[in-house]
Amino acid sequence: MASNLPSERKVRPASLDIDLAVFLNAHWVYLKKFGIEVRASYDFELLASICSDLPNKGMITSIFDPALSDVMPNVGLWLGGYDEDGKLVHVQALRCDNLDWCSLADWWRVNFKRIYRCPMSANQHDVADRISGKVVYQGDFWIDRSIARAQLSPVLGRLAMGIVLSRWAPDFVYGLVVQRLARTGFALNGGYRQQAPYAIDWGTPDAPYERTDYIVYNSYADLVDLVATPLEELF
Numbered sequence: 463m464a465s466n467l468p469s470e471r472k473v474r475p476a477s478l479d480i481d482l483a484v485f486l487n488a489h490w491v492y493l494k495k496f497g498i499e500v501r502a503s504y505d506f507e508l509l510a511s512i513c514s515d516l517p518n519k520g521m522i523t524s525i526f527d528p529a530l531s532d533v534m535p536n537v538g539l540w541l542g543g544y545d546e547d548g549k550l551v552h553v554q555a556l557r558c559d560n561l562d563w564c565s566l567a568d569w570w571r572v573n574f575k576r577i578y579r580c581p582m583s584a585n586q587h588d589v590a591d592r593i594s595g596k597v598v599y600q601g602d603f604w605i606d607r608s609i610a611r612a613q614l615s616p617v618l619g620r621l622a623m624g625i626v627l628s629r630w631a632p633d634f635v636y637g638l639v640v641q642r643l644a645r646t647g648f649a650l651n652g653g654y655r656q657q658a659p660y661a662i663d664w665g666t667p668d669a670p671y672e673r674t675d676y677i678v679y680n681s682y683a684d685l686v687d688l689v690a691t692p693l694e695e696l697f
Contacts, residue, residue: 485689497546551606566593595633619652636679644676654678
């Protein structure tokens with residue numbers, strides 16, 4: 463396994479609890495101004511059924527699908543955003559896995575083979591070879607068109623970063639973003655500090671499938687730095 467990216471020296475600042483409380487509260491309050499309430503759930507069977515009915519969303523990702531993966535409350539949760547009428551206008555999901563025994567790239571290969579019954583192509587960005595430890599995946603991000611113009615995606619993304627840090631204090635959190643969005647700064651505005659192009663080729667050796675996803679990621683130090691950012695720089 464390749465050496466880890468430099469997040470192993472996890473230093474917890476004395477002000478972290480206060481920084482987190484201020485950060486999370488500011489994001490809750492900001493969303494409330496737009497009539498949005500965000501609730502956490504551990505029911506991934508519900509999320510799977512919801513995703514299939516959301517416009518322009520598509521099926522739940524396999525890593526969160528309870529039919530394919532075990533997602534216990536200590537491992538994952540998903541966030542639902544509801545408007546003042548109780549309509550679901552946002553979802554995203556989070557999952558934390560212990561990758562002390564392998565790199566993220568190794569974990570991708572093992573799970574791809576387990577779920578799809580075949581090996582995946584070897585083309586991956588080397589960042590994935592250097593991410594390990596306690597690793598959180600953020601995915602299945604969807605926002606309804608009714609609130610899209612309010613530019614709330616960055617706020618919802620950063621809110622998840624605060625929840626990730628508070629709940630798991632991971633070595634890394636990462637996501638996969640299509641090239642078009644990555645180049646607009648979508649993930650960077652949503653709380654990520656680092657990104658790299660061409661993260662992974664989801665094809666198989668017999669059926670190559672080119673994906674231009676970027677991998678976006680934060681180390682523990684990046685998360686700590688994010689929640690300590692002055693609020694006037696975030697809103």
